[in-house]
Structure formats: C-alpha cells, structure tokens
Amino acid sequence: MNAPLTRRSLFGFALGAAALTACSAPEPAPTPTPGSASRPTGTAATTSSAAPADTAPSGPATEVSRSDSGRPQVALTFHGAGDPRVTREVLDIVHQHGARITVLAVGTWLAAHPDAARMVRDGGHELGNHTWSHPALSGYAADPMYAEIQRCRDKLVELTGSPGGFFRQSQGQHATERELAEAGRAGYSKVLSYDVDSLDWQDPGPAAIRAAVAKAKAGSVVSMHLGHPGTVAALPGILTDLAGRGLTPVTASELLA
Incomplete structure (x- = not known):
C-alpha cells in the first residue's frame, strides 16, 4: 500500500515547479540524517561583515502560533520565495486594502532578488527568517540546522540592517525542540x-x-505563500472576508505585542 501523502512529501513534488512554487530552493540540499554532523551542500555558514556576532545562547526560542490578546486582529504571514512580480502583486493588493503582512523570507530568494526585501519594507510590512534554502529542516543535525538559520539571518542583516523579529522553520507547521534551540x-x-x-x-x-x-x-x-498565482487571485476576497468579520490584518509583531 502506498504511504499517504503528507505536507512534507507534497512539498517535495512542488520543489520541481520553481515558477509556481514559493519557498523552494533553486537547488534543494539533501537532507542529512538526524545526528549527522555534516553540513548540507550549499548551506555552509558564511557571515557577512554586516552580520551580528553570535552571543552566548540565552536558551531556546519560544514558539508562538497565535495571540490571545483578544484584539480583533490576524497576521497574514507569507513564506517568501518565488517570482518577485507575484510578490509585487500581493503587496499591491494588501496596500489597496490597508493591510499589513509579515514575509518570512528564504535566503536564496533574497540573494537572487535583493530588491524583494526593499519592496516588503517600503510597503510598511515586516520581514523574518525562513531558512537559507527551505530544506526539510527537522531532519538536520544541530550544526547544519544552525547554518541554515544563520545564513539567512546574515543576508537579512546585509540587506535591511536587521535579522528580522522572527524565525520560522521550513516544511513544518510546528518547530521541534532542536529547531527552537x-x-x-x-x-x-x-x-x-x-x-x-x-x-x-x-x-x-x-x-x-x-x-x-x-x-x-x-x-x-495564517500561513500563506508568495509566488503562487492562486494566492494572488484569492487575496482580495480573503481581505474582504476579514474586514466583513471585523478582523484587521496586521504584522506578526503588532499581533503579538
């Protein structure tokens, strides 16, 4: 009997359609087996001169997936990858509706399209870190996992002066203990x-x-993706629906403040 399709397995098929699939790397790295100390091809840590020096770990990050403030707000968060022209369409639509969003950017996308970071920031939106190459991150050992996070962080600092307020794991709704660490x-x-x-x-x-x-x-x-035409087509109706229910789309930082 064939194994049931999961989000992680379906995502593997989507990686082959770069024009339509957001969050895929141009050349996905092979996934190291858990416990392996090897660094995935193409994800060696490179620290730019603009990147902050690492400090002693203060402990693992805290996972947040919603706000309990009671305010009538939601955060539309977009996995940042894909054709920058589609990104522009998304930004134009949210601007027309007075909404603000959070883009969790993939590092390879930022490297290929550095103006994408400026487009997001100029629209009053915020950026965060979504790994360097969007691998199946939970299967990585600690050091190559860290390299994926660090390399995207350093690219964000290089382009914007900030590492972004959030990290989001790739290919998984919730973070593992190792990803938090x-x-x-x-x-x-x-x-x-x-x-x-x-x-x-x-x-x-x-x-x-x-x-x-x-x-x-x-x-x-809410998790959404740049680079998908269907998302662009759905977005006006989504924003109209939210407004009709009295819900305001804000950045994740605003939602969680």
Whole structure:
C-alpha cells in the first residue's frame, strides 16, 4: 500500500515547479540524517561583515502560533520565495486594502532578488527568517540546522540592517525542540508558527484558499505563500472576508505585542 501523502512529501513534488512554487530552493540540499554532523551542500555558514556576532545562547526560542490578546486582529504571514512580480502583486493588493503582512523570507530568494526585501519594507510590512534554502529542516543535525538559520539571518542583516523579529522553520507547521534551540542560538527569541494553513502551497484554487483562511479567528496567524498565482487571485476576497468579520490584518509583531 502506498504511504499517504503528507505536507512534507507534497512539498517535495512542488520543489520541481520553481515558477509556481514559493519557498523552494533553486537547488534543494539533501537532507542529512538526524545526528549527522555534516553540513548540507550549499548551506555552509558564511557571515557577512554586516552580520551580528553570535552571543552566548540565552536558551531556546519560544514558539508562538497565535495571540490571545483578544484584539480583533490576524497576521497574514507569507513564506517568501518565488517570482518577485507575484510578490509585487500581493503587496499591491494588501496596500489597496490597508493591510499589513509579515514575509518570512528564504535566503536564496533574497540573494537572487535583493530588491524583494526593499519592496516588503517600503510597503510598511515586516520581514523574518525562513531558512537559507527551505530544506526539510527537522531532519538536520544541530550544526547544519544552525547554518541554515544563520545564513539567512546574515543576508537579512546585509540587506535591511536587521535579522528580522522572527524565525520560522521550513516544511513544518510546528518547530521541534532542536529547531527552537538552534533558532535561539542564532539570536531569535521567537519562532513564528501558525494556527491556520491556507493550503495555497497545494495550489487548490482561489476558492479553496479563501475557504481555508475563513477559519481564522481573532489572534490567528495564517500561513500563506508568495509566488503562487492562486494566492494572488484569492487575496482580495480573503481581505474582504476579514474586514466583513471585523478582523484587521496586521504584522506578526503588532499581533503579538
């Protein structure tokens, strides 16, 4: 009997469609086996002169996936990768609706399209770290896992002067203990997970994406993806639905303040 498809296995198929799939690396690195000390190809740590020096770990990061403030707000968070023209379309739509978003950027995307960081920041939105190459991160040993986080962090600092307020693990809704530990080691106090998956990474069509986001409630953190045309098509309706329910899309920092 064939094994059931999971998000992680489906994501592997999506990596082959770079034009439509956000969060995929141009050349995905092989996943080291747990406990391996080897560093994945293409993810060796390189620290730019603009990057902050690592400090003694203060402990693992804390995972947050929603706010319990009671305020009528939600955070639309986008995995940052894909065609920057699609990113521009997303930013134009949220601007028209007066919304603010959080983009968790993949490092290879930032390296290939450095203007993408400026587009996000110029629109009043915020950036965070979503690993360097978007691997199946939970299978990595500590050092190569840290290198994935560190390298994206350093690229964010190089381009924006800030490492971003959040790290988000790749290919998993919730962080493992090791991911929390390595995020803390890289200087992040919070790992931003989510309680609502838009399922746009499956390209199910705009209506299905809109229906999935309709599950969001006050305090929800919604996972979405740049680079998917279906997400762009669904977004106006999503924002109209949220407004009709009295929910304001804000950055994750605002939601969690």
